[in-house]
Amino acid sequence: MAIVPTLRLLSTAAGRPSNSIRWGILSAGRISSDYVQAIRASDGAEVTAIAARSPDAAQIFADKHCIPKIYSSYSELIRSPDIDVVYIGTIADHHVQWTKEALLAGKPVVCEKPMALSSVEVGELVDLANERNVFLMEGMWTRCFPAMKKLRLIISSDEIGPIVYIQGDFGYSMANIPPNDRHWMPSSGGVTLDIGMYIAQFGSLAFPNGRVKHVHATGNKMNGVDYSVMASVMYQRGGDEMVDQDGMMQFVLTGAANTEERVVLQGTKGRVVIDGPFHIPQRLRVCHDLGRGESNETVYNFPLPEDPFGTWNNPGSIGFIHQINEVGNALREGKTQCDCFTWSDSLEVARIIDDVLVQVRSDKDLQSIDQEVA
Numbered sequence: 001m002a003i004v005p006t007l008r009l010l011s012t013a014a015g016r017p018s019n020s021i022r023w024g025i026l027s028a029g030r031i032s033s034d035y036v037q038a039i040r041a042s043d044g045a046e047v048t049a050i051a052a053r054s055p056d057a058a059q060i061f062a063d064k065h066c067i068p069k070i071y072s073s074y075s076e077l078i079r080s081p082d083i084d085v086v087y088i089g090t091i092a093d094h095h096v097q098w099t100k101e102a103l104l105a106g107k108p109v110v111c112e113k114p115m116a117l118s119s120v121e122v123g124e125l126v127d128l129a130n131e132r133n134v135f136l137m138e139g140m141w142t143r144c145f146p147a148m149k150k151l152r153l154i155i156s157s158d159e160i161g162p163i164v165y166i167q168g169d170f171g172y173s174m175a176n177i178p179p180n181d182r183h184w185m186p187s188s189g190g191v192t193l194d195i196g197m198y199i200a201q202f203g204s205l206a207f208p209n210g211r212v213k214h215v216h217a218t219g220n221k222m223n224g225v226d227y228s229v230m231a232s233v234m235y236q237r238g239g240d241e242m243v244d245q246d247g248m249m250q251f252v253l254t255g256a257a258n259t260e261e262r263v264v265l266q267g268t269k270g271r272v273v274i275d276g277p278f279h280i281p282q283r284l285r286v287c288h289d290l291g292r293g294e295s296n297e298t299v300y301n302f303p304l305p306e307d308p309f310g311t312w313n314n315p316g317s318i319g320f321i322h323q324i325n326e327v328g329n330a331l332r333e334g335k336t337q338c339d340c341f342t343w344s345d346s347l348e349v350a351r352i353i354d355d356v357l358v359q360v361r362s363d364k365d366l367q368s369i370d371q372e373v374a
């Protein structure tokens, strides 16, 4: 029998709107802290509980963020009747285990990116959510920003024609990240599993009826993890697109520099430039082709939400508000997926990431700079 998400949207408690979504936070790390601040700054959502591996850590986190309840284990949090959705903010190595446990308990889940370390595992989670009829979303928050909705409209309206190629960069300096940090873990560290998905997700937006034909990738390693990556992805288009060549996506990821972080989607009639930092997109420039080397430009600005905190572990995290709102709306409507980033999107991105990793991790010719991190 299908399990219906246990939302008690009609009950009220003093001082709280009747349809407020109650979030339970699994793990007390850096991104959980940012996510909780964004929930606190949003309307229609609240944090009701936190669990960490250590109860002391959970208590410190709860005190800092005014969270009323702590649980002394992740499993207790998952079983709590006082939460509507679990946010999984552990390092990626533990995403699958806790997402599975939550889905089996019938609890809606938002799991941070990457949802799993391989597409096979993503497939298992998607199958489980589907079988149990429980909401599941990977934390691809970029997709929930208003700028991305505008981008979808521009693409679907044919304003710039079918997309010929996508090109983007995402890099931030990892030079001062300490050696015991998650970024250097052989299992889940490296740039591909940290930031590769932010550009890879543009493929299913730009080539919605397409399928990934092949992925080529190479790069550099540092301390055993992928540190800089260049990847090209070819998409076979669906039959309804008026272009007879494959769609192309090319990206650079690096831990060696803070890059511009810009994405360009070039169509047959013009282009959209998402100015950096594109993973928290705030400005689109739409250029209509007027001839070779000539175009006109329209700029669309989408400022970040008002920020009552000012201090975050990751830049732009106030933008989580968009995802928190999307998840709230999906849960209120009884959906099991978020329209902004569906299960199929997660699967497609995970398959690209698999292919990049297998090539970059096994490439014998890669320049490998195995030195101590400062």
Ligand SMILES: NC(=O)C1=CN([C@@H]2O[C@H](COP(=O)(O)OP(=O)(O)OC[C@H]3O[C@@H](n4cnc5c(N)ncnc54)[C@H](OP(=O)(O)O)[C@@H]3O)[C@@H](O)[C@H]2O)C=CC1
Pocket: 026, 027, 028, 029, 030, 031, 032, 051, 052, 053, 054, 057, 089, 090, 091, 092, 094, 112, 113, 114, 139, 141, 182, 193, 194, 314
């Ligand atoms: N959407 C976004 O913009 C961002 C997403 N992320 C993603 O969020 C996830 C967490 O990143 P971040 O918060 O920076 O990570 P942290 O290093 O802060 O770790 C998060 C939590 O994971 C648990 N944990 C840490 N190390 C271990 C370990 N060795 N064994 C078991 N559990 C461990 C701890 O949980 P506990 O508190 O219970 O002890 C810790 O608090 C990653 O998947 C990352 O990609 C990260 C940054 C930005």
Ligand SMILES: O=C1OC[C@@H](O)[C@H](O)[C@H]1O
Pocket: 194, 195, 279, 314, 315
């Ligand atoms: O997910 C991420 O995106 C934003 C970056 O600041 C962060 O390090 C990375 O993990």
